[in-house]
Amino acid sequence: MxxxxxxxxxxxxxxxxxxxxxxxxxxxxxxxxxxxxxxxxxxxxxxxxxxxxxxxxxxxxxxxxxxxxxxxxxxxxxxxxxxxxxxxxxxxxxxxxxxxxxxxxxxxxxxxxxxxxxxTGIDTPPTGYDDGHLRIDLLARRVCLAEQDIHLSRKELELLRCLIRYPGRIITQQQLLQEIWGPHHCHDTHYLRIFIGRLRRKLGDDPTAPRYIETEVGVGYRFISHIDQA
The missing domain is CATH 3.40.50.2300 (Response regulator)
Known part of the structure; x- marks a missing residue:
């Protein structure tokens, strides 16, 4: 009920x-x-x-x-x-x-x-992502890129989890800050820029030609999924 x-x-x-x-x-x-x-x-x-x-x-x-x-x-x-x-x-x-x-x-x-x-059925968070190049196992807290393990901090992994939860959709800066750092940090966008930059470097992502993390200037970020194309 x-x-x-x-x-x-x-x-x-x-x-x-x-x-x-x-x-x-x-x-x-x-x-x-x-x-x-x-x-x-x-x-x-x-x-x-x-x-x-x-x-x-x-x-x-x-x-x-x-x-x-x-x-x-x-x-x-x-x-x-x-x-x-x-x-x-x-x-x-x-x-x-x-x-x-x-x-x-x-x-x-x-x-x-x-x-x-x-x-109904949409808000169930995914446990991972695998397009053959990037593999994310949230349960094991493991991320592999081109068969090589990469180390992510707890905050970086939480950020990646939030992004892959809604592939193809823009997640606003305020949503990400509130979910990861809490409601008192919803205007601290510099935190977010720093961690997005770190995450991009570890994923080998070029912000000018993103493969995984796309920026919507002044709004937020979008995770680009390649599973359908794989």
């Missing part, structure tokens, strides 16, 4: 969501403040979180950052805040969708179904 965690301090909203989502077969967990919500998320690992930004003990944006330190599932923000900067901040902090209050039950259910479809 799909488990959904609701973090909202308004009893009437939680009651409405419990009835609405429960009628569709979802299992519900409820937290009426940020700390309780974080504890429930850590303890029960829900499939999706519905989060209000206006909480009594902490701001929802701060909670979202804390949540993303350990929770990889989808998060939908429900909020009366309708300013564009609030929406952008929530999405940058890791939200998958933003729904303004008041909202319709049908719209919310449709958004939940859409996000859950996206996550």
């Amino acid at each position: 799909t488990r959904i965690l609701i973090i909202d301090d308004e009893p009437q909203i939680r009651r409405f969501l419990t009835i609405c989502l429960g009628s569709q077969g979802y299992q519900l967990l409820e937290g009426d403040n940020g700390q309780t919500g974080l504890q429930l998320a850590a303890l029960h690992q829900p499939d999706l979180v519905v989060l209000d930004l206006g909480l009594p003990d902490m701001d929802g944006q701060q909670l979202l950052q804390c949540l993303r330190e350990f929770f990889e599932g989808p998060v939908i923000v429900l909020s009366v805040r309708n300013r564009e900067r609030d929406k952008i901040m929530a999405l940058d902090n890791g939200a998958n969708d933003y729904v303004e209050k008041p909202f319709g039950a049908g719209e919310l259910l449709a958004r939940i179904r859409s996000i859950l479809r996206t996550y």
